[in-house]
Amino acid sequence: PLAMGAGFGAGLGLALASSAFIGGSFVLKKKGLLRLCGRARAGQGGHAYLREWLWWAGLLCMGVGEAANFAAYAFAPATLVTPLGALSVLVSAVLSSIFLNEQLNVHGKIGCILSILGSTVMVIHAPQEEEVSSLESMAEKLKDPGFIVFAVCVLVSSLLLIFVAGPRYGQSNVLVYVLVCSAIGSLSVSCVKGLGIALKELFSGKPVLKEPLGWVLLVCLVICISIQINYLNKALDIFNTSVVTPIYYVLFTTAVMTCSAILFKEWQHMVLDNIVGSISGFLTIVSGIFLLHAFRDMPFSPSLLPLFLQPARADPHSPWSSADRHQSCQHQPLLPSEDKGSQSAEEEEEEEE
16 A cells, blocks of 8 residues: 555655755756856856856755755655656746746647656555665665665676777767666665665664764765766767756666665555556656657747648638639649640541541
8 A cells, every 4th residue: 555654745745845946946057147148158167157146046956956855765765756856857947938938849848747747646656665764674675685686787787888888889879878877876866765764863863873884875875976977977978968868867767666676675565556557657757758858949830730730721711722722633634725725626637537
């Protein structure tokens, strides 16, 4: 059964607040950069944006959002928290169309609706993870053979991608560096989950700082995040953002859901309709994110519609509705008028003979 207690509600609220703050931070920072007005811009190597309070407000919102996202993992399943991060893209797109006058075309609006619907379905069918309330129980989870095999596969595949596939195909195939970010990111989310549990114990008065597992998780988190940032920046530098972002979201969320299912047994006690609902919600969010990014620069004009939906066809006073435009080919003469005249003259000569 779905755990809808206070802890789940707190995690869901933190995840939604995180998306709102992170999505708003992009708009605030963009607004601050636009107010530079001739001063050295960030794209030209300048740092005048450091004097803009809007840019600092955006940075503060980003920090609050990341902190809320960090805390959400301590209360709600990672399978729920991670996909809800897509709502930050939705918030950013909507606020940009309002405050930055950036056009949100039909594809983007449909993508926003799909993201909201998919997120709602995932919340309704969210899995219930096994109770992990202490670092001792977290240590037991990390010793599980299934998770050890998964972690070894992630590390070996990441090393192969970095040192073998990267030099050969990294400049031509977007999947190489994005797969590295996604695979390592699944381990970083597990570290965040463990650190969230450690912080809960710390606030309750337990001597968590003496536990070595908390420090190990912190070091692993720093290493994983560093690798993610490095290879995500490489992917963004080589390929278009509209290509990298949706692919990264899909692969990263899939890796996190797989890791959480193995480590916290989130799918073990789910019934079939909840499993189908969670997968359907995730795929709906993926479709919405794809529409938001893949077609955001495409202007939508009536010429892109099918012919029977175009205004010129639908207007009864348009030239398309005139009789000569709608004549069927069977009513057209098969031969030109000159040919018909010459043909009739030949027939008269034959009759006289």
